[in-house]
Structures are given as structure tokens and as C-alpha cells.
Amino acid sequence: MTAPGFGDPQLLALSLALPALATLAIALLGRWPNLRETATLLGAGLLFATVMALLARVLAGARPELHLASVAPGLELALRIDPLGMLFAAVASTLWIVNSLYSIGYMRGNDEPRQTPFYACFAIAIFATMGLAFSGNLFTLFVFYELLSLSTYPLVTHKRSPTAMRAGRVYLLTLIGASMVLLLPAIVWTGMIAGTLDFRTGGILGDKLGPVALALLLAMFVFGAAKAAVMPLHRWLPAAMVAPTPVSALLHAVAVVKAGVFTILKVVVSVFGIETLAQSGASQWLVYAAGFTIVAASFVALRADDLKRRLAYSTVGQLSYVVLAAALASPVAVLGAALHIAAHAVSKITLFFGAGAVYTAEHVTKVSEMDGIGRRMPWTMGAFAIGALSMIGLPPAAGFLGKWFILDAATGATDWVAVAAIALSTVLNAAYFLPILIRAFLRPANGPRKEAPLPMVIALTATAAGTVLLFLLPGVPYRLASMIVGG
Amino acid sequence: MIASHLPVLLIIVPLLGAVLAALSRHGFVAWLVALLASAATMAVAFALLWRVQAEGLISYRIGGWAPELGIEYRIDAVSAFIVVLVSAIAFLTMIYARRSVLAEISAERVAWFYTMLLLCVAGLLGIAATGDAFNAFVFLEVSSLATYTLIALGRDRRALVAAYQYLIVGTIGATLYVIGVGLIYLSTGTLNIGLIVERLASLQGSRALTVAEAFIVVGIALKLALFPLHAWLPNAYAYAPSAATVLLASTATKVAVYLLARYLFTVFGGDIDVGAIPISAILIGLSVAAMFIPSAAAIFQNDVKRILALSSVGQIGYITLGLALANQTGLTGGLLHLFNHALMKGAAFMAIGAVVYRAGTARLDDLSGIGRTMPWTVAALTIAGLALIGVPGTSGFVSKYYLILGALEAGLGWLAILIVASSLLAVLYVGRIVEVVWFREPAAVARECREAPLELLLPMWILAGATIWFGIDAEWPVGLAASAARVLLGGAP
Numbered sequence: 001m002t003a004p005g006f007g008d009p010q011l012l013a014l015s016l017a018l019p020a021l022a023t024l025a026i027a028l029l030g031r032w033p034n035l036r037e038t039a040t041l042l043g044a045g046l047l048f049a050t051v052m053a054l055l056a057r058v059l060a061g062a063r064p065e066l067h068l069a070s071v072a073p074g075l076e077l078a079l080r081i082d083p084l085g086m087l088f089a090a091v092a093s094t095l096w097i098v099n100s101l102y103s104i105g106y107m108r109g110n111d112e113p114r115q116t117p118f119y120a121c122f123a124i125a126i127f128a129t130m131g132l133a134f135s136g137n138l139f140t141l142f143v144f145y146e147l148l149s150l151s152t153y154p155l156v157t158h159k160r161s162p163t164a165m166r167a168g169r170v171y172l173l174t175l176i177g178a179s180m181v182l183l184l185p186a187i188v189w190t191g192m193i194a195g196t197l198d199f200r201t202g203g204i205l206g207d208k209l210g211p212v213a214l215a216l217l218l219a220m221f222v223f224g225a226a227k228a229a230v231m232p233l234h235r236w237l238p239a240a241m242v243a244p245t246p247v248s249a250l251l252h253a254v255a256v257v258k259a260g261v262f263t264i265l266k267v268v269v270s271v272f273g274i275e276t277l278a279q280s281g282a283s284q285w286l287v288y289a290a291g292f293t294i295v296a297a298s299f300v301a302l303r304a305d306d307l308k309r310r311l312a313y314s315t316v317g318q319l320s321y322v323v324l325a326a327a328l329a330s331p332v333a334v335l336g337a338a339l340h341i342a343a344h345a346v347s348k349i350t351l352f353f354g355a356g357a358v359y360t361a362e363h364v365t366k367v368s369e370m371d372g373i374g375r376r377m378p379w380t381m382g383a384f385a386i387g388a389l390s391m392i393g394l395p396p397a398a399g400f401l402g403k404w405f406i407l408d409a410a411t412g413a414t415d416w417v418a419v420a421a422i423a424l425s426t427v428l429n430a431a432y433f434l435p436i437l438i439r440a441f442l443r444p445a446n447g448p449r450k451e452a453p454l455p456m457v458i459a460l461t462a463t464a465a466g467t468v469l470l471f472l473l474p475g476v477p478y479r480l481a482s483m484i485v486g487g
Numbered sequence: 488m489i490a491s492h493l494p495v496l497l498i499i500v501p502l503l504g505a506v507l508a509a510l511s512r513h514g515f516v517a518w519l520v521a522l523l524a525s526a527a528t529m530a531v532a533f534a535l536l537w538r539v540q541a542e543g544l545i546s547y548r549i550g551g552w553a554p555e556l557g558i559e560y561r562i563d564a565v566s567a568f569i570v571v572l573v574s575a576i577a578f579l580t581m582i583y584a585r586r587s588v589l590a591e592i593s594a595e596r597v598a599w600f601y602t603m604l605l606l607c608v609a610g611l612l613g614i615a616a617t618g619d620a621f622n623a624f625v626f627l628e629v630s631s632l633a634t635y636t637l638i639a640l641g642r643d644r645r646a647l648v649a650a651y652q653y654l655i656v657g658t659i660g661a662t663l664y665v666i667g668v669g670l671i672y673l674s675t676g677t678l679n680i681g682l683i684v685e686r687l688a689s690l691q692g693s694r695a696l697t698v699a700e701a702f703i704v705v706g707i708a709l710k711l712a713l714f715p716l717h718a719w720l721p722n723a724y725a726y727a728p729s730a731a732t733v734l735l736a737s738t739a740t741k742v743a744v745y746l747l748a749r750y751l752f753t754v755f756g757g758d759i760d761v762g763a764i765p766i767s768a769i770l771i772g773l774s775v776a777a778m779f780i781p782s783a784a785a786i787f788q789n790d791v792k793r794i795l796a797l798s799s800v801g802q803i804g805y806i807t808l809g810l811a812l813a814n815q816t817g818l819t820g821g822l823l824h825l826f827n828h829a830l831m832k833g834a835a836f837m838a839i840g841a842v843v844y845r846a847g848t849a850r851l852d853d854l855s856g857i858g859r860t861m862p863w864t865v866a867a868l869t870i871a872g873l874a875l876i877g878v879p880g881t882s883g884f885v886s887k888y889y890l891i892l893g894a895l896e897a898g899l900g901w902l903a904i905l906i907v908a909s910s911l912l913a914v915l916y917v918g919r920i921v922e923v924v925w926f927r928e929p930a931a932v933a934r935e936c937r938e939a940p941l942e943l944l945l946p947m948w949i950l951a952g953a954t955i956w957f958g959i960d961a962e963w964p965v966g967l968a969a970s971a972a973r974v975l976l977g978g979a980p
Contacts, residue, residue, distance in 0.1 A: 146879050181910075
């Protein structure tokens with residue numbers, strides 16, 4: 001880690017260069033699938049190593065910076081790592097490896113067309129995610145946010161069927177539309193008020209805006225970052241489930257929705273400042289909006305028979321936990337939110353991997369068709385069960401941690417709306433996940449044992465193990481998360 | 488010696504080139520003349536820009552006559568900005584034109600085409616360079632007459648109707664303009680803009696001036712296709728030969744915007760509400776209408792050229808909005824968008840021209856999956872499309888950012904929201920094109936196509952590359968636009 005010539009800025013540059021180079025290599029190696037997949041895996045592995053090296057330095061107190069370009073006066077493309085971004089990048093780069101393994105199994109197992117553009121767009125999406133996580137100001141964040149939307153559009157429409165194209169339109173219009181109409185004006189407004197777009201712990205707005213204006217600006221950020229899927233801007237997410245499962249994993253776990261809640265959390269911590277926000281009470285409305293989304297999404301999930309649709313609405317609800325925590329605007333809440341981002345990522349990717357494995361092996365897509373499938377695919381459904389426990393928030397799965405701290409923050413603030421939303425949604429989560437497990441394991445199997453392709457099983461076992469490990473050994477994410485507010 | 492005559496060389500070189508091209512009567516020779524003349528013109532334009540940046544305003548007296556009697560050319564930061572843009576686009580158009588023209592225009596007319604192209608460039612540059620109100624009218628007519636001919640040379644028979652339509656509208660516009668200039672002459676006794684400004688100071692509140700301003704603004708608005716005076720534009724762009732469309736879309740309306748800015752700011756003063764007419768409010772209203780209505784119409788077109796043409800009317804709305812905001816940031820944004828839009832629309836029309844060159848059609852229905860067989864061309868079209876939307880990382884974002892900031896600084900938050908909301912329409916019409924050309928299975932037309940030749944790709948990618956480059960490092964165009972805005976708002980020349 002102390003190799004000569006590799007200071008923090010070089011490592012930071014490398015974390016963007018690697019996915020970019022991977023994209024190029026994938027595009028050039030399209031004719032040789034094995035080499036092409038090697039490029040993906042190599043890129044993912046090297047990126048992981050780079051991010052881990054950065055992680056060690058951030059934990060040691062360093063805050064690497066890198067200036068990329070001056071677009072125009074006041075518009076700087078600049079990177080700066082803070083603990084929250086580090087956590088996001090670590091999660092995304094870790095999951096890229098597993099997701100790539102899984103993709104190889106899925107894409108080959110289902111004999112999918114257009115695999116080269118698939119892997120290339122995937123790598124661009126990771127590039128955008130790294131840039132977003134490490135962005136040093138609002139403008140840089142916006143650039144990578146939009147790149148992420150654009151690069152995932154071909155993935156969502158991968159099947160090219162009329163349904164897929166329709167989903168793609170909803171996806172792009174909602175995400176780009178909200179970001180242009182709300183996020184961009186919010187950023188310009190912030191820049192005008194604060195005189196800078198740089199992120200600073202404690203915020204840059206100070207007391208320059210009254211409570212009403214603060215609440216309005218917050219709303220523009222929250223709904224502008226439609227990737228966070230706060231209702232009513234959530235429909236793009238269930239629509240996008242037509243995409244192949246690895247893409248769903250990218251959307252729900254690795255990058256896209258996380259980019260949304262990351263943006264909101266980052267803005268709350270480093271643009272508004274949690275103290276400013278808590279004192280002004282400008283985020284109280286958001287507690288209600290997020291609480292509503294949590295409960296309403298759970299009800300929809302309860303009624304969904306399509307497995308991926310149920311998972312999609314589960315994501316909508318879980319994301320709003322993070323938004324709720326951001327709205328509570330206290331150090332404990334931010335800690336919980338950050339942990340929940342990590343925990344939800346590993347758990348939800350396990351669930352989607354499970355759903356994809358079931359589809360690849362048995363072409364089962366509906367909950368009602370899952371009778372006895374746990375007996376036939378024990379590894380897959382075992383992992384799925386761990387993911388489900390994590391979603392409900394039960395130990396020994398990682399989902400417990402974030403939820404615990406968010407609940408702690410809600411009771412600490414005596415915000416009973418928040419407490420009620422969390423409690424109700426826990427019951428509902430159990431009500432829509434446990435029946436799946438009961439069907440899968442307790443009903444008789446209607447066929448022989450038949451697991452999904454090996455790379456998929458390895459991937460989902462790994463993420464399930466990660467879900468448990470994150471609960472047992474939360475040291476690193478916990479330290480990062482507790483550094484967010486501390487600076 | 489030559490250096491002191493640069494302002495007039497700007498006009499003489501393309502004018503002389505036009506004569507030579509006409510005399511040559513040979514397609515290739517005419518093209519070579521046009522290429523060399525436009526390259527020389529571009530060199531002159533850049534030399535002028537550097538001199539203006541170093542020394543400030545350049546005044547040049549034609550034939551040595553004093554401004555009271557003769558014609559004065561005045562090159563300041565605003566004119567230099569425009570002439571650099573026009574001459575650079577003209578040069579790239581000439582590179583592009585050779586093969587495109589051979590495919591679209593019958594051989595005996597090729598020399599005429601280049602003659603008209605050069606005349607048009609000379610006229611446009613003249614408008615930007617001259618400091619004389621009537622001389623501007625003359626150059627306006629030179630460029631317009633050349634434009635009518637260029638449009639009429641299109642191979643589609645509807646090109647004749649389009650040219651005729653534009654002829655009528657353009658003539659009305661020029662007539663209104665010259666009436667306005669006449670009224671000013673009656674009031675001030677001079678046609679020199681610098682002298683007009685001096686003498687107007689003592690004539691504030693004159694009704695003749697209010698009438699003059701109304702005539703001039705409406706006359707120019709017809710030329711720049713300000714909504715709702717834009718009806719001539721979509722047909723003209725759609726049916727003109729591809730190379731002509733590139734030049735017209737990137738430069739002609741831009742120069743008209745320049746002329747409007749000159750009158751609104753320099754002549755009638757920085758406060759653009761002169762007399763009884765609330766020009767600023769009207770201009771904001773019409774600009775917003777332009778940003779929405781023609782862009783919405785673009786979504787439902789089936790001809791890519793028409794989509795892009797209607798999009799142009801919409802994008803002009805952003806530029807005039809910058810003028811209407813009349814603060815430093817907003818005006819910078821408007822002028823920057825003028826510059827950026829010229830590059831991105833140039834790239835877009837070059838790309839669709841290349842598609843027409845290979846596929847023989849610009850109908851969207853026929854272009855399914857053409858991205859597979861013409862990836863470079865369609866990629867350039869996509870980049871231009873993203874810039875039209877205003878995606879960050881493209882030049883379109885930077886200009887819209889300045890416009891939003893300008894609207895906020897003017898205290899018009901609702902206008903900022905309208906600016907970004909209108910971008911959604913661009914998402915729709917660009918998205919429709921992108922979906923068909925990239926994501927559909929190749930149709931018969933697409934399967935038989937090959938990538939466009941290098942002569943078409945090169946200028947197209949210079950413009951597409953510039954669109955990306957100026958989205959990442961916009962210091963140069965922002966600097967140019969900002970100093971032009973400062974001059975217009977009455978700062979140092």
C-alpha cells in the first residue's frame with residue numbers, strides 16, 4: 001500500500017480509470033467471450049484492490065482529493081473522498097465482483113443476445129458509480145448521476161421487447177426528468193445561495209435560508225434524486241424488472257437506487273448540515289413522506305405475486321428507511337442510514353440472485369409457483385432465506401443493524417410517526433417474505449434436485465455469507481459510518 | 488499592411504471566391520476555390536479575434552471615408568465571436584460538402600452551389616462586421632438571396648416551395664428592417680451605428696424611434712425564426728441540400744440573433760424596454776413559447792431533418808431568452824448557447840446528411856437499426872442529441888446552466904424551472920431517434936448501408952468532439968461569450 005509513486009490522488013484516479021479501461025477492453029474483446037469476461041473480472045478485481053487501499057487510508061484519517069477539470073467558472077469536476085462515499089464505493093466495488101460472476105452464469109445460462117454491450121454498459125455504470133461516490137461537489141455528483149442513468153438505460157432495455165422498451169422509457173424519463181427539473185435547479189440555487197458547490201461536513205448553507213425555503217430546497221433534492229424512489233417517483237423501479245436479473249441486482253443493490261439515497265444522505269450531511277436541518281425543522285415533512293413510502297410500498301409488495309415485483313416494492317420501502325433517517329437529521333440516524341445502505345445492498349443482491357437462479361433453473365417467476373422449490377434448490381433458497389431475514393431486520397442478518405440505529409434515532413427524537421412506520425413495515429416485511437419461505441421449504445417438491453449454474457450459486461452464497469458476516473463483524477462499515485458526521 | 492485591412496478581407500475573400508467559383512463552371516474547381524476561400528476567411532476571423540482580445544475595438548473605414556460619409560466596419564468582442572463561429576462552421580461545411588453535394592445536386596449546378604454558399608457566408612460575415620445600419624441590410628439581402636437559391640437547389644421538388652415560402656417571409660422581414668432603419672435615419676441623419684447611438688441620447692422618448700424599434704425587431708425576428716414567426720424554417724431546413732442545411736442551421740439564424748442583440752443593447756440602450764413596448768417581457772414570453780411548442784411538435788415528426796429543424800426553433804428560444812434576461816450571466820448563457828448550438832446542430836445535420844448520403848432517406852421509420860451499419864455517424868448524432876437535451880458533460884449543459892443561473896439572478900425562479908422542464912421535450916424527441924436507430928432490429932435500408940466516407944465523418948466528428956470538449960472544458964467559449972455580453976451590456980468594448 002506504500003508503493004512509490006502511488007499517493008492518494010493516483011489511487012483515486014485509478015479507481016475511475018480501471019472501470020473505464022475495462023469498458024474499452026470489453027468493447028475490443030467482444031469477439032472472444034472468454035477474454036471479454038476476463039476483462040470484466042480483472043477490472044472488478046483490480047478495482048476492488050484499489051478501493052480497499054483507499055479504504056485503509058480513509059480509515060487512517062486521509063481524505064484523498066483530485067481535481068479533474070474546470071468546466072467553467074464555478075463548475076469544477078473534482079473528487080474528494082469522505083467516509084460516506086468510501087462506504088458506498090466499497091460496497092459497489094465488492095458487489096461488482098460477485099455480480100460479474102453471476103452475470104457470466106446468467107447470461108450464458110440463458111443464452112442472452114448482445115452480451116458485449118451488456119458488459120460494457122455495466123462497466124460504464126460502475127465508472128459512474130465510483131465518480132458519484134467520490135464526487136467532491138454537487139456538480140461532479142450531478143455529472144456522474146446522469147451518466148449512471150444513461151449507461152443503465154441500454155441494460156434496462158436489454159431484451160428489446162415492447163415491454164422492455166416501455167420500461168426503458170419510464171426509467172429514463174423519470175430519472176432524467178426529475179434530475180433535470182428538480183435536482184439541477186436545486187444545485188444551481190444552492191450554488192447561488194452558498195457561493196460554492198463543494199461538499200463540507202456540517203453543510204454549506206448555514207443560516208442563509210429560512211425554514212420554508214430550506215424545506216423546499218430539500219424537496220427539490222429528494223424528488224430530484226428519483227433514484228431513491230420516494231413515492232410518487234417510484235414507478236420506474238418496478239417497471240425496470242423486465243431487465244435480466246444481473247441488471248436488477250445492479251439497479252437494486254450495487255449502484256442505481258443506492259446512488260439515489262446516497263445523494264440524499266450526502267446532501268443532508270454535507271450541503272444542509274444535520275444541525276441546520278434539525279434546528280430548522282425543515283425535514284419534518286420528509287419523515288412523513290418517507291414513512292408513507294415505507295408502509296405503502298410494503299402493502300403493494302404484500303399483494304404482488306410476481307417475485308421480482310415483490311422484491312422491487314420491498315426495495316422502494318427499504319430505500320425510504322435511509323431517506324427517513326436522513327430526515328431525522330441526527331448523528332445516530334446518519335449512522336443507521338449508512339449501515340442500512342450497506343446492509344440492504346448485500347441482502348437485496350442475494351434476493352435478486354436467488355430470484356434469477358430460480359428463473360434460470362426452473363423458469364419460475366411467480367411466488368405461487370414456488371412450492372417446494374427450497375427442497376430442490378437448497379443453496380439458492382437458503383441464501384434467499386438469509387436475505388429475507390435481513391430485509392425483515394432480524395439477527396443474525398445485517399439488516400438488523402441499520403434498522404436498530406434508525407429506530408434508536410426515531411425514539412431518541414420521540415418521533416412516533418417514524419417509529420410507527422418502522423414497526424408497521426417490519427410486520428409487513430415478515431408478512432410478505434415468510435410465505436415465500438414457507439412455500440419453498442415446507443410444501444412438497446415437484447421434481448428432482450436441480451441447482452442453478454455454478455457461478456450463480458457461488459455468487460449468491462457469497463452475498464448471503466456477506467449478509468451474515470456484516471452482522472457479526474460490522475467493524476469497518478461501523479467505523480466509516482460513525483466518521484461521517486464526525487468529519 | 489495586410490493586418491490593417493483584416494476587417495474588409497473578411498468579406499472580400501469569400502466574395503472573390505464566389506466570383507471565381509462562378510467563373511470556373513467546374514464542380515471540383517469551384518469546390519477547391521470554396522475550400523481555400525473559407526480556410527483563408529477563417530484565418531482572417533481568428534486573426535481579428537486575437538487583435539480584438541489584445542487591443543479592443545477595431546474600426547475600419549472603407550475607402551478611408553469618415554463614418555459620417557462612408558461605411559465603417561466595427562469589430563468588437565461581439566462581432567469577433569460571431570465571425571469566428573461563422574467562418575469556422577463555413578470551413579467545416581466546405582470539407583463536408585464535396586461528396587454530399589455530388590450525391591444530391593446535378594453536376595452542372597455544383598459550381599453554382601459553391602458560388603451561393605460563399606455569397607451566403609460573405610453576407611453573414613458582413614452583417615457581423617459592419618457598423619452601418621444600411622450596409623447590414625445589404626448584407627442581409629446578399630445572404631438571403633443566396634440562401635433562397637441554396638434551398639431551391641434541393642433535389643426534392645418541395646424544396647422549391649420551401650424556398651419560395653422563405654423568399655416571401657425573408658423579403659417581408661428585410662423590408663420591415665429597412666423601414667425601421669429609414670425611420671432612424673430620419674430622426675438622426677446618419678446610418679452609422681456608432682453615430683446613431685451618440686445622437687439618440689438626445690432623442691429619448693421619440694415616437695418615431697419606438698416605431699423604428701418595432702419594425703426592426705419584428706423584421707429581424709422573422710429572419711431568426713423567433714416563434715411564432717418560424718413557419719418558413721422547418722421546410723427550408725428539411726428540403727435544402729444537406730450541406731446547405733448544415734451552414735444555415737449553424738450560422739444564418741445565429742447572425743440574425745447577433746443583429747437583434749446589436750439593436751436591443753447597443754442602439755436602443757442596455758435597458759431593453761424602450762418606449763411604450765415592453766420588449767423584454769414580450770421576448771421572454773415568445774422565447775418560452777419557442778422552448779415548448781415547436782419542441783413538442785418535433786416529437787411527432789417522422790423526418791429526422793424536420794425533427795432537428797423544429798428543435799432549432801426551440802433552441803433559438805433559449806438564445807433569445809438569454810437576450811431578454813439582459814443580465815451578465817443570462818446574456819452570457821444566451822450567447823454561449825448560440826455558439827454551442829451551432830456546433831451541436833452542425834454535427835447533427837452533418838450526421839443526418841451522411842445518413843441520407845448512404846441510405847437515401849431521413850424518414851425515421853426507414854432508419855431502424857442503422858446504428859449497426861453506420862455506428863460513427865449515428866454516434867455523432869447521439870452526442871449532438873445529448874447536447875440538445877443538455878446532459879452534463881456536453882456543451883449544452885454549460886449554456887443551460889448559465890441560463891438557469893441568469894434566470895435566478897433576475898429573480899425569476901419559475902423561469903428557471905421552465906428552462907429545465909423544456910429540456911424534457913428534447914429528451915422525448917432525441918430519445919425517439921435514439922431508440923429507433925440503435926435499439927431496433929436493422930431494417931432493409933440499414934442492412935444495405937455502409938459507414939459514411941471519411942470526408943463526411945471528419946468535419947462531423949470535429950463538431951461532435953467540440954461538443955464534448957466544450958462540455959468538459961468550457962473556459963474558452965465561456966470567456967468569449969462573457970466578454971461579448973459585457974460589451975453588449977455597456978462595459979468596455
